[in-house]
Amino acid sequence: MRRVHDLETPAVLVDLDVVESNIARMAERARASGVRLRPHAKTHKVVEIARRQVAAGAVGLSLAKTSEAEVFADAGFEDLFVAYPVVGADKARRLLALAERLRRLTGGVDSVEGASTLAGAFRAAGRVLDVMLKVDVGFHRVGVPPERALETARRLADLPGLRLRGIFTHAGQGYHAETPEGVREVARHEGRTMAAVADELRKAGLALEEVSVGSTPTAREAMAQAGVTECRPGNYVYHDGTQVALGTCAPSDCALTVLATVVSVSGADRAVVDAGSKTLSSDPLRPRPGGYGQLAGRRSRIQRLSEEHGVIVVEGGEPFRVGERVRILPNHACVVSNLHDRVFGVRGDAVEGEMKVAARGRIE
Amino acid sequence: MRRVHDLETPAVLVDLDVVESNIARMAERARASGVRLRPHAKTHKVVEIARRQVAAGAVGLSLAKTSEAEVFADAGFEDLFVAYPVVGADKARRLLALAERLRRLTGGVDSVEGASTLAGAFRAAGRVLDVMLKVDVGFHRVGVPPERALETARRLADLPGLRLRGIFTHAGQGYHAETPEGVREVARHEGRTMAAVADELRKAGLALEEVSVGSTPTAREAMAQAGVTECRPGNYVYHDGTQVALGTCAPSDCALTVLATVVSVSGADRAVVDAGSKTLSSDPLRPRPGGYGQLAGRRSRIQRLSEEHGVIVVEGGEPFRVGERVRILPNHACVVSNLHDRVFGVRGDAVEGEMKVAARGRIE
Numbered sequence: 001m002r003r004v005h006d007l008e009t010p011a012v013l014v015d016l017d018v019v020e021s022n023i024a025r026m027a028e029r030a031r032a033s034g035v036r037l038r039p040h041a042k043t044h045k046v047v048e049i050a051r052r053q054v055a056a057g058a059v060g061l062s063l064a065k066t067s068e069a070e071v072f073a074d075a076g077f078e079d080l081f082v083a084y085p086v087v088g089a090d091k092a093r094r095l096l097a098l099a100e101r102l103r104r105l106t107g108g109v110d111s112v113e114g115a116s117t118l119a120g121a122f123r124a125a126g127r128v129l130d131v132m133l134k135v136d137v138g139f140h141r142v143g144v145p146p147e148r149a150l151e152t153a154r155r156l157a158d159l160p161g162l163r164l165r166g167i168f169t170h171a172g173q174g175y176h177a178e179t180p181e182g183v184r185e186v187a188r189h190e191g192r193t194m195a196a197v198a199d200e201l202r203k204a205g206l207a208l209e210e211v212s213v214g215s216t217p218t219a220r221e222a223m224a225q226a227g228v229t230e231c232r233p234g235n236y237v238y239h240d241g242t243q244v245a246l247g248t249c250a251p252s253d254c255a256l257t258v259l260a261t262v263v264s265v266s267g268a269d270r271a272v273v274d275a276g277s278k279t280l281s282s283d284p285l286r287p288r289p290g291g292y293g294q295l296a297g298r299r300s301r302i303q304r305l306s307e308e309h310g311v312i313v314v315e316g317g318e319p320f321r322v323g324e325r326v327r328i329l330p331n332h333a334c335v336v337s338n339l340h341d342r343v344f345g346v347r348g349d350a351v352e353g354e355m356k357v358a359a360r361g362r363i364e
Numbered sequence: 365m366r367r368v369h370d371l372e373t374p375a376v377l378v379d380l381d382v383v384e385s386n387i388a389r390m391a392e393r394a395r396a397s398g399v400r401l402r403p404h405a406k407t408h409k410v411v412e413i414a415r416r417q418v419a420a421g422a423v424g425l426s427l428a429k430t431s432e433a434e435v436f437a438d439a440g441f442e443d444l445f446v447a448y449p450v451v452g453a454d455k456a457r458r459l460l461a462l463a464e465r466l467r468r469l470t471g472g473v474d475s476v477e478g479a480s481t482l483a484g485a486f487r488a489a490g491r492v493l494d495v496m497l498k499v500d501v502g503f504h505r506v507g508v509p510p511e512r513a514l515e516t517a518r519r520l521a522d523l524p525g526l527r528l529r530g531i532f533t534h535a536g537q538g539y540h541a542e543t544p545e546g547v548r549e550v551a552r553h554e555g556r557t558m559a560a561v562a563d564e565l566r567k568a569g570l571a572l573e574e575v576s577v578g579s580t581p582t583a584r585e586a587m588a589q590a591g592v593t594e595c596r597p598g599n600y601v602y603h604d605g606t607q608v609a610l611g612t613c614a615p616s617d618c619a620l621t622v623l624a625t626v627v628s629v630s631g632a633d634r635a636v637v638d639a640g641s642k643t644l645s646s647d648p649l650r651p652r653p654g655g656y657g658q659l660a661g662r663r664s665r666i667q668r669l670s671e672e673h674g675v676i677v678v679e680g681g682e683p684f685r686v687g688e689r690v691r692i693l694p695n696h697a698c699v700v701s702n703l704h705d706r707v708f709g710v711r712g713d714a715v716e717g718e719m720k721v722a723a724r725g726r727i728e
Contacts, residue, residue: 008454008728042671064672065638084672087627087638087687090372110628113686141673142628142636172670263451264474264506272506274429274451278702279727282646306536307406307698308428308448308727309505322477323451334671338642338703341725361705363643363672364372 002351004344009261009325010275012336012343016352018255019049019237026219026236027056033223033231038062038081040214040234043334045359046343047075049237060104062214062232066094067362069105075358078103083168083214083232085134085142087114091364092121099127106165110134110142112155115162123161130165131156132210137193138186139172149197153206166210167201168232169194174217175286180247187218191225198227217248238333241294242286251329256336256343257296258328260310262320271320273302273310275328280310281335293328302328366715368708373625373689374639376700376707380716382619383413383601390583390600391420397587397595402426402445404578404598407698409723410707411439413601424468426578426596430458431726433469439722442467447532447578447596449498449506451478455728456485463491470529474498474506476519479526487525494529495520496574501557502550503536513561517570530574531565532596533558538581539650544611551582555589562591581612604697605658606650615693620700620707621660622692624674626684635684637666637674639692644674645699657692666692 004013030037039053040062050061050072060079063069069080079102086095086107095118099105109115109131122129133153136143144152149167157164171190177183190213198211213222214232216239223231238256239249260275280293282305291301293310300318304311310328314320330336337343338360345352368377394401403417404426414425414436424443427433433444443466450459450471459482463469473479473495486493497517500507508516513531521528535554541547554577562575576594577586583597602620603613624639644657646669655665657674664682668675674692678684694700701707702724709716 009452010727085627085636087625088373110630111686114627117687136630140631140634141668141670141675142630144630261451263449263478266474266500266506266508267504270504272449275727277645277647277699278725281641282648282699283641284646304505306505307702311505322475323481335641335646338671339725340727361642361703363374363639363704 004259004346004349004351005325007259007344007351009259010279011259012340013257013259013346014343014355015255016345016347018253020052022236022239022253022255023052023056026233027058029220030223030231031057035223035228036230038230038232039237040083040232041072041359042068043234043237043337045337045357046355047072047358048355050077053237065362065364066091067364068359069098070094071359071362073098073102081106082108084108085110085114086118089117089121092118095129096121096125096127099129104130106130106132108132108134108168109156110144112152115156115159119159119161128161128163130163132166132168132212133164135167135169135194135197137169137171137190139170141172143169146193146197150200150204153201154204157206164206166208166212167194167197168212170214171218171222172215174215175242175246178287183217183246184221187221188225190218191222191228195225195227216243217246235334240333241329241331245285245290246287254329256330256333258330258336260326260328262322262324262326265320265322269314271312271314273312273326274308275310276308277305278307278339280305280328280330281332281339283332283335285331293330296327296329298326368623368710368713368715369689371623371708371715373623374643375623376704377621377623377710378602378707378719379619380709380711382617384416386600386603386617386619387416387420390597391422393584394587394595395421399587399592400594402594402596403601404447404596405436405723406432407598407601407701409701409721410719411436411722412719414441429726429728430455431728432723433462434458435723435726437462437466445470445496446472448472449474449478450482453481453485456482459493460485460489460491463493468494470494470496472496472498472532473520474508476516479520479523483523483525492525492527494527496530496532496576497528499531499533499558499561501533501535501554503534505536507533510557510561514564514568517565518568521570528570530572530576531558531561532576534578535582535586536579538579539606539610542651547581547610548585551585552589554582555586555592559589559591580607581610599698602697605693605695609649609654610651618693620694620697622694622700624690624692626686626688626690629684629686633678635676635678637676637690638672639674640672641669642671642703644669644692644694645696645703647696647699649695657694660691660693662690
């Protein structure tokens with residue numbers, strides 16, 4: 001059995017005990033709230049981990065891009081939701097090919113222009129694509145404002161080739177809330193707004209079967225709101241420094257860490273490890289900046305990154321020596337996954353094996 | 365012939381006319397200064413582009429990690445410098461395997477502790493590894509301070525299994541200089557400091573054959589300083605938004621852009637494209653923050669990134685519509701390369717073909 005100490009650095013470690021506990025806990029929360037769980041696979045991009053999520057009760061997976069969905073379709077998953085405004089004739093063709101081999105494929109839309117292209121491709125093939133309309137509950141990224149949801153939904157429902165299955169949102173503003181209570185307030189607003197929009201659409205005669213909310217920080221409160229039917233958290237499977245800072249989880253709930261080696265201590269005030277932005281990403285800590293990675297069992301943090309260097313600013317004379325190993329909790333686990341071809345599944349000090357990050361780099 | 369317009373988005377485009385002009389210009393500068401050019405291949409990570417650099421006169425390549433060097437050794441390059449403090453027995457074994465198949469391999473060191481492991485592995489195999497000592501000329505990342513260079517160099521020269529070939533530096537502080545004159549001042553300091561350290565070491569009886577400087581912003585001035593023998597710029601092959609902001613190049617000298625599609629215009633103040641931090645990286649603009657990408661022919665910029673979304677804050681009512689294509693100049697080309705399995709070589713609107721980013725994700 002290989003030990004963690006035997007691995008070359010940098011290496012991404014995934015603690016499987018923590019993953020299993022995270023998966024079980026979120027599945028139990030969804031059951032307790034009576035909602036379907038459709039985890040966002042972008043966090044791990046790993047087939048084996050998605051299988052554990054489905055085995056624990058997930059109804060299917062959420063994906064960010066069409067090409068990500070193709071990876072999980074190839075691996076045998078049958079119910080996939082591309083939770084992104086899918087736009088363009090090339091993507092419509094790929095969705096059509098996916099629809100022909102899945103039990104259920106759902107696409108995200110937030111404009112009639114985007115939806116029309118999908119509708120045209122499916123209608124020409126004699127098929128119907130299930131779509132969900134994205135609603136903006138305050139993140140102000142994509143999604144129609146709640147007050148425009150009815151008008152857009154009516155026009156979508158009129159497009160032959162599409163079936164409007166439901167509405168979905170992502171309350172990403174929760175990542176910028178200053179306090180845990182601020183996060184909960186975002187979550188309640190998310191769930192209630194979506195329930196109210198669903199009521200309005202149903203009263204207008206539109207048959208919605210799904211009211212879907214998302215995000216790890218807001219999942220617990222949002223899925224507890226009456227009228228919500230589905231939840232799509234992603235990050236919970238690993239958690240990260242940002243979730244700890246937001247109060248979503250304890251440090252012991254974080255499954256993904258980076259093993260690195262100290263390669264230089266040329267200045268007394270700093271130590272440099274062989275993990276930089278190519279390994280940790282340059283994503284800042286949320287909700288407030290706080291360096292680029294916390295070292296297990298150390299006070300000092302990584303405060304500066306280059307592509308191949310993580311610069312630890314040494315606190316209070318804490319000793320570091322060339323060649324020693326450190327374990328780093330990154331700010332954002334999802335982007336770390338996207339940087340690596342493989343991660344190592346570990347339990348304590350034992351390395352169980354490698355897992356391929358099968359959907360890494362799928363951007364289309 | 366495929367046209368740019370035929371490509372699915374997001375897609376990374378590399379303008380080959382610009383690449384060729386950038387390669388020729390830097391090669392000519394090195395020749396005019398009488399220094400050897402050893403480009404850092406981390407910017408492109410593409411075998412075909414490295415071949416063009418060598419064909420234009422580069423003596424070999426610089427790489428950041430041992431595993432990057434392996435990719436270029438596999439592709440037939442014969443003179444490689446791992447310009448990074450190489451630390452650990454596992455890396456020493458990989459360097460040894462590389463040394464056995466290259467005409468010349470050089471490793472970077474900045475500590476006697478790190479160097480001793482390399483020396484032990486090479487001595488045990490009856491071989492000698494050429495090393496360069498990294499000197500810190502003010503970036504304060506890795507490298508010994510100039511005043512400690514002699515003491516460290518003497519100890520390195522005493523290690524059987526190593527040969528101290530020279531000294532090298534990277535004046536990364538040039539990326540934080542506020543003005544083009546500030547960059548030039550960093551460059552002159554870089555070249556002069558290295559020349560002075562080399563003089564001191566030679567007077568102490570150490571035979572140095574290489575005094576190597578680096579970085580695209582400082583290359584021109586640093587290589588012009590007396591005593592400098594080698595220059596290792598990387599970014600110049602593509603350039604990027606940061607080089608334009610620093611005054612290193614004109615916008616027309618930038619070879620790498622990202623083709624993206626507008627997927628949402630749900631708010632009047634914003635448009636969202638299908639290229640986020642998974643495509644552009646979340647590296648900030650240097651020397652001052654200024655969004656995450658400039659749109660060709662547009663006033664508006666990408667001001668916010670999620671993994672799959674680039675949020676354009678619309679300036680002055682500039683129109684964007686769902687489905688339209690935009691071309692984005694990223695802040696930092698090197699990290700964009702590391703996110704993608706392939707880039708498309710283009711000339712004007714014609715797509716010449718795909719190039720594999722062969723050394724993408726090589727972190728070890």
